[in-house]
Amino acid sequence: MASPQLSAPIQRSLAISTQSLTKRFDRRPVVSDVHLDIASGDVYGLIGPNGAGKTTLIRMLALIEEPTIGEIHFNGQRYDRHNTAEIKRYLGYLPDDFPLYDDLNVWDYLDYFARLYRLREPRRSRRLYEVLELVQLTHKHKAPISTLSRGMKQRLGLARTVLHEPMILLLDEPVSGLDPIARMQFREIIKTLQSAGMTILISSHVLSDLAELCTSIGMMELGYLVESASLQDLYARLSQQQILLSTLGSLDDLTRELKHSPFIQSVEPVSETQLKVAFSGNQEDSADLLRSLIQAGIPLTEFHCTQEDLETIFLKLGHQQAS
Numbered sequence: 001m002a003s004p005q006l007s008a009p010i011q012r013s014l015a016i017s018t019q020s021l022t023k024r025f026d027r028r029p030v031v032s033d034v035h036l037d038i039a040s041g042d043v044y045g046l047i048g049p050n051g052a053g054k055t056t057l058i059r060m061l062a063l064i065e066e067p068t069i070g071e072i073h074f075n076g077q078r079y080d081r082h083n084t085a086e087i088k089r090y091l092g093y094l095p096d097d098f099p100l101y102d103d104l105n106v107w108d109y110l111d112y113f114a115r116l117y118r119l120r121e122p123r124r125s126r127r128l129y130e131v132l133e134l135v136q137l138t139h140k141h142k143a144p145i146s147t148l149s150r151g152m153k154q155r156l157g158l159a160r161t162v163l164h165e166p167m168i169l170l171l172d173e174p175v176s177g178l179d180p181i182a183r184m185q186f187r188e189i190i191k192t193l194q195s196a197g198m199t200i201l202i203s204s205h206v207l208s209d210l211a212e213l214c215t216s217i218g219m220m221e222l223g224y225l226v227e228s229a230s231l232q233d234l235y236a237r238l239s240q241q242q243i244l245l246s247t248l249g250s251l252d253d254l255t256r257e258l259k260h261s262p263f264i265q266s267v268e269p270v271s272e273t274q275l276k277v278a279f280s281g282n283q284e285d286s287a288d289l290l291r292s293l294i295q296a297g298i299p300l301t302e303f304h305c306t307q308e309d310l311e312t313i314f315l316k317l318g319h320q321q322a323s
């Protein structure tokens with residue numbers, strides 16, 4: 001059998017790409033010179049303080065707000081006024097204040113939008129069952145919308161947004177105001193949509209939600225995209241690794257051995273048996289350290305590597321957002 005060929009890293013195409021994207025209201029810049037690239041299949045988290053311009057940027061990407069200057073490309077196709085209808089077919093947009101008709105039941109609400117998307121029977125009913133299953137509302141299909149919890153309403157909004165099987169999803173603060181369980185349920189659905197191949201942009205104020213969900217993060221401030229990178233890059237570039245070590249022996253012996261490693265930046269006692277170490281090496285370096293401590297006969301009972309979280313990273317970058 002032929003041996004597998006080494007291949008170059010796969011270059012993913014861009015689902016969304018903007019150049020110099022700018023929006024002014026009455027000459028006041030709200031989004032300024034945004035160059036945003038989102039690779040196909042990414043879940044891109046957009047964060048930023050209130051008024052930073054996230055909603056306005058998303059509305060431009062959803063083709064609801066006309067840019068003052070700049071270009072938007074979707075899957076390589078440049079948006080202009082003539083192809084709006086064509087591009088909207090593969091966009092799904094969930095605004096932060098989407099309307100729900102309280103006197104309709106769940107099925108009729110979705111059916112109404114499915115008809116607007118011109119889905120015909122039997123395809124329409126099949127698609128309604130699929131999206132209800134996806135958002136875990138099958139058992140509520142006859143329930144009046146007014147009786148749903150906030151989390152269910154958000155999931156219903158998401159169901160409506162994906163009815164026409166868009167390739168790109170734009171979600172504006174979809175988890176704001178939800179309790180932790182509802183947020184978790186929402187995250188699970190987003191993961192399912194990503195694994196089905198969708199590219200997803202999601203804005204939020206909750207960094208920890210985005211850290212669990214996103215492959216890339218962008219940060220807006222005063223209309224500018226001040227940071228945009230893959231989560232992996234951000235962690236590699238800015239997150240300090242920490243190691244918690246506990247021993248049955250003396251902390252002095254452990255500290256002496258630790259000093260042989262060039263990657264130890266600081267050692268801080270946590271208790272009489274535990275130390276916290278700031279570590280500048282990578283995972284292989286930490287494995288080497290563990291091996292050397294055991295070889296030196298240190299009776300370790302704990303060796304736990306952690307990384308600084310996104311909040312700490314953004315604080316380090318000097319950005320305001322760290323909620």
Ligand SMILES: Nc1ncnc2c1ncn2[C@@H]1O[C@H](COP(=O)(O)OP(=O)(O)OP(=O)(O)O)[C@@H](O)[C@H]1O
Binds near residue numbers: 051056
């Ligand atoms: N249609 C409009 N006309 C005038 N100003 C507007 C309009 N839409 C938004 N703005 C202003 O643009 C700025 C950015 O608003 P935007 O809603 O995009 O920010 P945001 O980052 O989404 O904020 P939040 O996190 O509070 O939702 C705000 O000062 C807002 O008042």
